[in-house]
Amino acid sequence: MTTALDWSARVGTVWAEEWRNTDRAFAGLAPYLDAAIRAAAPAGPFAALDIGCGAGATAAALAAARPDAHVTGADLSADLLAVAEARHRHANLAFRIGDALDTAAALAPLDLLVSRHGVMFFADPVAAFARLRGATRSGGRIVFSCFAAVADNPWATLVTPAAEGASGYVPGPFAFADRDRCAAILAKAGWAEATPTLVRFAYRVGEGDDPVEDAVAFLTRIGPAASRLRDAAPADRPALLARLRAALAAQRNGSVVDFPAAAWLWTARATGETI
Numbered sequence: 247m248t249t250a251l252d253w254s255a256r257v258g259t260v261w262a263e264e265w266r267n268t269d270r271a272f273a274g275l276a277p278y279l280d281a282a283i284r285a286a287a288p289a290g291p292f293a294a295l296d297i298g299c300g301a302g303a304t305a306a307a308l309a310a311a312r313p314d315a316h317v318t319g320a321d322l323s324a325d326l327l328a329v330a331e332a333r334h335r336h337a338n339l340a341f342r343i344g345d346a347l348d349t350a351a352a353l354a355p356l357d358l359l360v361s362r363h364g365v366m367f368f369a370d371p372v373a374a375f376a377r378l379r380g381a382t383r384s385g386g387r388i389v390f391s392c393f394a395a396v397a398d399n400p401w402a403t404l405v406t407p408a409a410e411g412a413s414g415y416v417p418g419p420f421a422f423a424d425r426d427r428c429a430a431i432l433a434k435a436g437w438a439e440a441t442p443t444l445v446r447f448a449y450r451v452g453e454g455d456d457p458v459e460d461a462v463a464f465l466t467r468i469g470p471a472a473s474r475l476r477d478a479a480p481a482d483r484p485a486l487l488a489r490l491r492a493a494l495a496a497q498r499n500g501s502v503v504d505f506p507a508a509a510w511l512w513t514a515r516a517t518g519e520t521i
Contacts, residue, residue: 257323258321258322258323258324258325258326259323259325260467260468261300261301261323261325261326261468262301262323262325262326262328262329263325263467264464264467264468265300265301265326265329267451267464267468268300268301268468269301269303270450270453271449271450271451271464272303272362272363272449273450274447274448274449274450274507275362275391275445275447275507275509276303276304276307276362278443278445278447278511279304279362279389279391279511280304280307280308280311282389282443282511282513283304283307283308283358283360283389284308284311284312286358286387286389286513287308287312287315287357287358287387288357288358288386288387290314291314291315291316292312292314292315292316292357292358293315293316293318293353293355293356293357293358294308294315294316294317294318294356294357294358294359294360295317295318295319295320295346295349295350295353295356295358295359295360296308296317296318296319296320296360296361296362296364297320297346297350297359297360297361297364297365297378297390298320298321298322298346298361298362298363298364298365298367299319299320299321299326299327299330299341299361299364300321300323300326300330300362300364301326301329301330301333302319302327302329302330302331302333302334302339302341303334303362304319304360304361304362305317305318305319305330305334305339305341305360306330306333306334306336306339308360309334309336309338309339310336312338313336313337313338314338315338315358316338316340317336317338317339317340318339318340318341318342318349318353319339319340319341319342320341320342320343320344320345320346320349320350321341321343321346321364322343322344322345323343324343327341327342327343346364346378347374347377347378350377350378350381350382351377351380351381353381354380354381354382355381355382355383355386356381356382356383356386357382357383357386357387358386358387358388358389359378359382359386359387359388359389359390360388360389360390361389361390361391362390362391363390363391363392363393363419363509364390365390365392365422366392366393366417366418366419366420366421366422367417367418367421368417369417371415371417371421371431371435372431372434372435373435374435375431375432375435375436375437376434376435376436378435379435379436379437379516379517379518380436380518382516383516384516384517384518385515385516386515386516387513387514387515387516388437388512388513388514388516389511389512389513390511390512391445391509391510391511391512392421392422392423392428392509392510392512393419393420393422393423393507393508393509393510394423394444394508394509394510395420395423395508396420396423398446398506398507398508399420399449399505399506399507399508400505400506401449401451401465401469401505401507402419402420402469402470403470404465404470404471404489404490404493404494405470405471405474405475405486405489405490405493406470406471406474415427415431419469419470422510422512423510425442425510428440428442428510428512429442432512432514436516436517436518437514437515437516437517438514438515438516438517439513439514439515440512440513440514441512441513441514442510442511442512443510443511443512443513444508444509444510444511445508445509445510445511446506446507446508447507447508447509448504448505448506448507449504449505449506449507450502450503450504451464451465451494451503451504451505452464452494452498452502452503453501453502453503454501455501457498457501457502457503458491458494458495458498458503460503461494461503462487462490462491462494465490465494466487466490471486471490474486475487475490
């Protein structure tokens with residue numbers, strides 16, 4: 247399980263080094279998420295928070311689309327925020343290091359909360375979403391993406407079989423894959439009208455003259471294959487790496503390696519009063 251300490255240290259550093267590849271992987275999803283965020287944004291000036299903003303792509307897209315908004319991106323990783331600040335310069339965009347829950351409370355009342363795959367790591371998701379709801383104006387919105395079922399994301403099981411369905415919430419990339427579980431979490435936390443939309447997209451893991459090796463370089467640093475290789479006994483790693491390379495070669499299509507992927511886009515409305 248990836249912890250807050252991991253994100254503020256080793257994991258955040260790796261993601262900062264790989265931001266081009268992670269943005270590439272989510273390029274097929276980004277237009278759907280950005281459109282859903284724009285649709286949920288209120289008319290007139292408003293305040294928005296990007297939860298786990300990473301290298302800043304989602305926050306920057308909103309800031310560019312709505313110059314009348316004030317957009318803040320929050321992340322635990324100083325390295326990721328350094329990339330975000332270097333990449334994106336908008337007068338209405340700022341970045342803050344730290345826990346997004348604390349940032350939300352400091353910026354309350356907020357009108358819009360957004361996230362690209364940044365909300366699946368809370369140790370207590372009901373308490374976390376309740377705090378976010380409490381920092382949001384009554385009637386304000388949240389829009390976030392998260393991976394759907396592992397079975398719809400075959401890139402996640404290239405070197406290890408899919409895990410059996412967990413009986414309860416486990417923080418991680420597929421924590422909100424179960425639509426009913428996520429809906430129940432949001433409802434308990436005070437969010438109304440929670441609506442999921444399934445988006446299927448191409449998850450690009452490699453491209454260029456040698457897209458297979460490009461994909462190997464990416465997936466051995468980020469994702470389930472990287473974790474499996476890191477945790478494996480040294481004697482087992484060559485076979486796992488060979489399995490990964492063979493799976494990627496089989497998926498190659500000319501100069502790219504794409505996998506089918508699926509994500510949920512959730513929207514919900516805040517009820518009650520701000521903190």
